[in-house]
Amino acid sequence: EVQLVESGGGLVQPGGSLRLSCAASGITFTYYWMSWVRQAPGKGLEWVANINQDGSEKYYVDSVNGRFTISRDNAKNSLYLQMDSLRAEDTAVYYCARDRGALGFWGQGTLVTVSS
Amino acid sequence: EIVMTQSPATLSVSPGERATLTCRASQSVSSGLAWYQRKPGQAPRLLIYGASTRATGIPARFSGSGSGTEFTFTISSLQSEDFAVYYCQQYNNWPFTFGPGTKVDIK
Secondary structure (H helix, E strand, O other): OOEEEEEOOEEEOOOOOEEEEEEEEOOOHHHOOEEEEEEOOOOOEEEEEEEOOOOOOEEEOOOOEOOEEEEEEHHHOEEEEEEOOOOHHHOEEEEEEEOOOOOOEEOOOEEEEEOO | OOOEEEEOOEEEEOOOOOEEEEEEEOOOOOOOEEEEEEOOOOOOEEEEEOOOEEOOOOOOOEEEEEEOOEEEEEEOOOOHHHOEEEEEEEOOOOOOEEOOOEEEEEO
8 A cells, every 4th residue: 555654744933944754655666756745725736846766856846946955765765855944835734745747646744834 | 837727616516417627728738637636634636647547446437538728527427425626737847737626516
């Protein structure tokens, strides 16, 4: 059974940092692109970033480019999202998902709240 | 950025009836279009990719069609478990973008 389990969310002040993790099981992690998608309260789904199988290609939506860093550790079957210079508008549930285009599996999400 | 729109915003359907949802892209996405189902408290579930290919394990009552800028998603005979929000998403051009969703509820 495929499982993607996010962790690391929480309350952080504006300007602060947070690192999200996603632990994958039930898949051959090294075969897949991986993605982060978020949904702010009352808003739609927004693709944040994705990363290829060996970490050599990374893409970011403009709103997070230069502040967020996606990475992966294939030995640990884990995906990460380092979020720096956080803003109120980054408040959202962050989902880890398998694949790059059509997302075949999603985690249950972790809530990030940016507030003073 | 490609903007995705969906219509209607809400569709009220009786069980057993057919539901047809529309998704439009602000520019061509070729066949790089996916459909997802989302129920309250759950993550989205992939139903269709490549505009018309059902994902693994998805029942045949779900179908998709279209290419370019106009896409249609159909549930041929609604079951009780199908009442949910449905999203389209393009993955032809980065950044990949989602539509706002169509809520299918019980009439």
